[in-house]
Amino acid sequence: MKKFLKLYSTEVVFAFVSLLFIILTGTEILRPMNITAIFLQNSYIFILATGMAICMTSKENIDISIGSFVCFICAMGGVFMAVTKLSTPVSIILLFILGILWGLLSGYLIAYLKIPAWVTTLSGYLAFRGLGVALINTFSSTGSIVGINESFLKLFSGKIFASNIDSFGPGSLMFCLILAILGILYKFYSLRKEGSRINRSVMIGCILAFIVMSLIGVSFGLTGGVPVSFVWMFIVVAITAIWIERSAEGRRLIMLGANPENARIAGVNVRKAMLMTYVFMAVCATLTGCIVLARFHASSSYAGVNFEMDTIAACAVGGVSLYGGKQKIFKAILGAALIGIINLGLSLIGVDMNWQWIIKGIIIVISVSFDMYLKKDRYE
Amino acid sequence: MKNRTLKTSCLIVMIMILLSGLSGCKRKDPNVKVIGISAPSNDIQRWAVETVQMKERLQEKGYEVIVQYASSDISMQISQIENLIAKDADVLIVIPVEAASLGEAMDMAIEHKIPVISYDMLITNTDAVSYYTTFDNYKVGSIQGQYVKERLDLDRAGRTYNIEFTAGDPGDNNAGFFYNGAVDVLKPYLDSGVLRIQSGQDSFGKCATPSWNTEKAQQRAENILASYYNDQDVDIWLASNDTTALGVSSALAISYKGKYPIITGQDCTLINVRNILDGKQAMSVFKDPAMLIDATVKMVDEIISGQPVTVNDTKTYFNGIKIVPSYLCEPIYVDKDNCIEILTSCGFYTIDQLK
Amino acid sequence: MKIREFLRNNYLFVAFVLITILFGVLSEGKLFYAGNILNLFQQNMYVFILASGMFICILTGGNTDLSCGSAVCLIGAIAFRMMENGTDGAVAILVMLMIGIIIGAIHGYLIGRFRLPSIIVTLASMSIIRGIANLILGGYTLSVDDEIYLKLFGISKGFPFYFVFVLLSVMAAVYISEFAPLGKHIYALGGNRHSARTSGINEIKIIMFAYIFMGILTAIAAGVVTGRMGIVGPGLGETYAMDAIAACFIGGVSVSGGKGKISGVIMGALLMGVINQGMSIQGLSVNYQNVIKGIILVLAVLSGYLLNREGDKRL
Structure with a gap:
């Protein structure tokens, strides 16, 4: 039994909590608008958790600057588009350049200069929010910069396959089903490549995935279309998962996480790999910044508040081990979805905000302890 | 074997729940708004x-x-x-x-x-x-400025008065209105020299208090008091609201030895109303x-x-x-003389709360 | 080069002197008024106290306490509510201490015994504690008029106990780190965990101690801060943890533990304090202050690290 729990701890917790909230909200959480809400409101967690999971592959590496960096990106985006009136493509490119630069800087400080991750990113946490707020206050007297380009807004927020909210839009369902089929095909392909058989277990997983995606697709169809942030989320997760499994760098990263010593002996450039994880995290943060900017329609000093908490909670709950090792991106996704369900569920029940703070904190402690307990044989 | 059975049963349960959930999607009763x-x-x-x-x-x-x-x-x-x-x-x-x-x-x-x-x-x-x-909101500031003007009878002032401003959160759209409302009333006297800002901090940006935070207002007030008011009195402190006024009065309580200034506020927060009754704040705007x-x-x-x-x-x-x-x-002002009556008659506070 | 040696060993002190002179000139000497110097001390009391505790925690191996700010708010809120309901000030103060100890013990246990990462634990507890504090305050700002409380923690009346508290906190940290045998164990643990454990040092005990110490100091800070302001309200203490951590790093405490002196921490706190005050007197917006604080922190950590490099500790 313990073995089952150990392997599927995340899934078990997920099923349990989902059931709990389904009961507590009187199945209201299953309404189409609410299923949509989980993705619409929490896409940032999914993307950031994916980045954080990669980042955590190497021992004790973490990035707590992501929230503040999102604020900074929002501010810069506002400056580029509203103040210096640059076009959308140019602004996006500039923003990602900024992200890569920060990733390189923090990665360098952490991987090459060996400054512990939490300090470096702590400085980022302080500096970027201050910078972001200072920028906003320099260019605006109202505390936020408005006037974001329409095309930018369309690219990072809103819906595709848009349909009337009073009717059903089949486009969304088709889209989700296609995604599901693509995912399943990929799974078959990679199993074939490894030479494994496609057994019952995998089949059940695929059917589950298909059903879940169709449910999501139906929800989107009933609520006006597929949220753009969902598409971004899917892209990020898919690319990351495929890259980890298929590419040489991905494999090296896994080796690095599992056993840094062996990895080094085997010729993996450990420092470069660590650096790249931070670049990836920064890129994820930049994408999130764009999505947040588009969601707000403005640069705000409140952008990115508490993102660190939610992301770490998502990873902790999903069982992404803080002690490095092979990360299954899927776990991060489940963790993020779980946090999203908890956020939404508590909100639907009408739990006082302060109790939500308390509950989330407790959840983090419990899940990290649980993870610790299961992996007891791993650490010294 | 066990693995598979568990997975299959999970699957079945999930499907059942999902189906029931979807069918339970009812539109609400259109008569209830x-x-x-x-x-x-x-x-x-x-x-x-x-x-x-x-x-x-x-x-x-x-x-x-x-x-x-x-x-x-x-x-x-x-x-x-x-x-x-x-x-x-x-x-x-x-x-x-x-x-x-x-x-x-x-x-x-x-x-x-x-x-x-x-x-x-x-x-x-x-x-x-x-x-x-x-x-x-603009009126709120005007009332504060007007109160100061009338209390000190600035039109017929025979001397100059020292005044300091503490404004609100730069991110709050209303803060600007409060500040400008007050400054516009007092501007003629600032220009003519009847009112003087010793610290030189005479714009919204310099006087702003992020998040209307009391502690930050207190720190700024303390620094101004220690720097500019060692050997002269500050006669007026125009605070845009009660949380910042609280910071100012705390700062004064700690180190200020001169004649106590007129402090303005807004919102009639409980602790400030008590201060008004104790003489630590002159007025607040009641909305x-x-x-x-x-x-x-x-x-x-x-x-x-x-x-x-x-x-x-x-x-x-x-x-x-x-x-x-x-x-x-329309907002109105309350001060020591009328605050109990105004605030209790409309039920905003009870007499006990104001003890 | 003798000058370079001097700079390398005392870069913090040099920076402090330079910056103080800079702001002194900019403010036309106002920075040095007795009132402002007193302000400098009073506005940063919480930093001195909390940083002393944070210093010990970091020494044990890079452990932090991100929740101390929220805890200050919670402890103050509980004390004020109790006194509001007629509890004696002395009893309230005892309760404050107890709560600080309990919080510290819980942290110490989770981090020392279960080896959970301190960042995550204290991030979570920060959330929990803030939630409880807000529930207790219910949105209200509370004031205090208890004689004993104000006498002990207040600013204007009588003997400046608050000064004694700060002094005691710092000296306790000095004693622990420099003179007590425990101190050597702490440095050892932070310096090299494996060897420390194999040589028989009880890691759990040391970490528990560090966090309980932190908890006590948090309670003292709560008293001193709420006594000075005379009130406690929602949002109190939001930046305190960062300020304490910044003071430690600027003061040259090694970020992974095992190195650093309390004198550096105090100097770091003073430096940040002078910068804050200098900018405030100039009328500079608080947002720019934050940016500058962040940049200084980065520079401090970087330069401290580069100047003190002693080879790779990690892979």
Whole structure:
């Protein structure tokens, strides 16, 4: 039994909590608008958790600057588009350049200069929010910069396959089903490549995935279309998962996480790999910044508040081990979805905000302890 | 084997639940009107109290009311507004955490054709706002300036007075109105030299207090007092609201030895009212929430029943996209002489609270 | 080069002197008024106290306490509510201490015994504690008029006990780190965990101690801060943890533990304090202050690290 729990701890917790909230909200959480809400409101967690999971592959590496960096990106985006009136493509490119630069800087400080991750990113946490707020206050007297380009807004927020909210839009369902089929095909392909058989277990997983995606697709169809942030989320997760499994760098990263010593002996450039994880995290943060900017329609000093908490909670709950090792991106996704369900569920029940703070904190402690307990044989 | 059975049973259970959930998707009873209220947080006395009162008044009228508090987090408020819409709200009353940043939530309100009433703080940068109810924010500042002017009889002043300003949160759209309202009344005297700002901090940006935070207001006041008022008195301290006034009076209590200045405030927060009675603050501006709530509830009634909506200002409040029809309530000031009577007669506080 | 040696060993002190002179000149000497110097001390009391505790925690191996700010608010809120309901000030103060100890013990246990990462634990507890504090305050700002409380923690009346508290906190940290045998164990643990454990040092005990110490100091800070302001309200203490951590790093405490002196921490706190005050007197917006604080922190950590490099400790 313990073995089952150990392997599927995340899934078990997920099923349990989902059931709990389904009961507590009187199945209201299953309404189409609410299923949509989980993705619409929490896409940032999914993307950031994916980045954080990669980042955590190497021992004790973490990035707590992501929230503040999102604020900074929002501010810069506002400056580029509203103040210096640059076009959308140019602004996006500039923003990602900024992200890569920060990733390189923090990665360098952490991987090459060996400054512990939490300090470096702590400085980022302080500096970027201050910078972001200072920028906003320099260019605006109202505390936020408005006037974001329409095309930018369309690219990072809103819906595709848009349909009337009073009717059903089949486009969304088709889209989700296609995604599901693509995912399943990929799974078959990679199993074939490894030479494994496609057994019952995998089949059940695929059917589950298909059903879940169709449910999501139906929800989107009933609520006006597929949220753009969902598409971004899917892209990020898919690319990351495929890259980890298929590419040489991905494999090296896994080796690095599992056993840094062996990895080094085997010729993996450990420092470069660590650096790249931070670049990836920064890129994820930049994408999130764009999505947040588009969601707000403005640069705000409140952008990115508490993102660190939610992301770490998502990873902790999903069982992404803080002690490095092979990360299954899927776990991060489940963790993020779980946090999203908890956020939404508590909100639907009408739990006082302060109790939500308390509950989330407790959840983090419990899940990290649980993870610790299961992996007891791993650490010294 | 065991693995597979577990997985299969999980699968079956899941399907059953999902099917039941989907079938349970009922549209709500169209006769019951739902009002959604979205407030910035409930750890600010004002929102905690007013939203509860508004909910009661609306429920008396037969509406179903859902209140959400956003913990000062914009992302959360956007999500909460979307959830209120998902719960089939017919009208939304929104107090924004930040005026310009409700982007997607407002888009959704437009998409679902839900009227939005902006309460106390004007939502900007969107077409979605239908109406605005507020106290006349500029008037609040004017009342503060007017109080100082009359109390010291500045028109016939025979001497100069030292004055300092403490303004509010630079991110709060209203803070600018408060500051300008006061400064505009006092400007002639500043220009003629009757009023002097010893610290030289004479613009909104220099006097602003992030988040209206009391501790920050206190620190700034302490530094100004120690730097400029060692051997002279500060006669007036114009604080835009009560939380900042509290910081100023705490700073004075610690180290100031001169003649106690006239301190202004706003909101009639409980601890400040007690200070007024003790002489540690001169006045505060009272914005009887009952007035604002009444106006808002009336507006909700009119919107739902399709009657023309009562507004008394269609020129002042431009939110970046359009001019929002507004209903402005009149603020009044309270000081030591009249505060007990005014605040207890309308039920804002009880006599016991003011002991 | 003798000058370079001097600079390398005392870069913090040099920076402090330079910056103080800079702001002194900019403010036309106002920075040095007795009132402002007193302000400098009073506005940063919480930093001195909390940083002393944070210093010990970091020494044990890079452990932090991100929740101390929220805890200050919670402890103050509980004390004020109790006194509001008629409890004696002395009893309230005892309760404050107890709560600090309990919080510290819980942290110490989770971090020391279960080896959970301190960042995550204290991030979570920060959330929990803030939630409880807000529930207790219910949105209200509370004031205090208890004689004993104000006498002990207040500013204007009588003997400046608050000064004694700061002094005691700092000296306790000095004693622990420099003179007590425990101190050597702490440095050892932070310096090299494996060897420390194999040589028989009880890691759990040391970490428990560090966090309980932190908890006690948090309670003292709560008293001193709420006594000075005379009130406690929601949002109190939001930046305190960062300020304490910044003071430690600017003061040259090694970020992974095992190195650093309390004198550096105090100097770091003073430096930040002078910068804050200097900018405030100039009328500079608080947002720019934050940016500058962040940049200084980065520079401090970087330069401290580069100047003190002693080879790779990690892979």
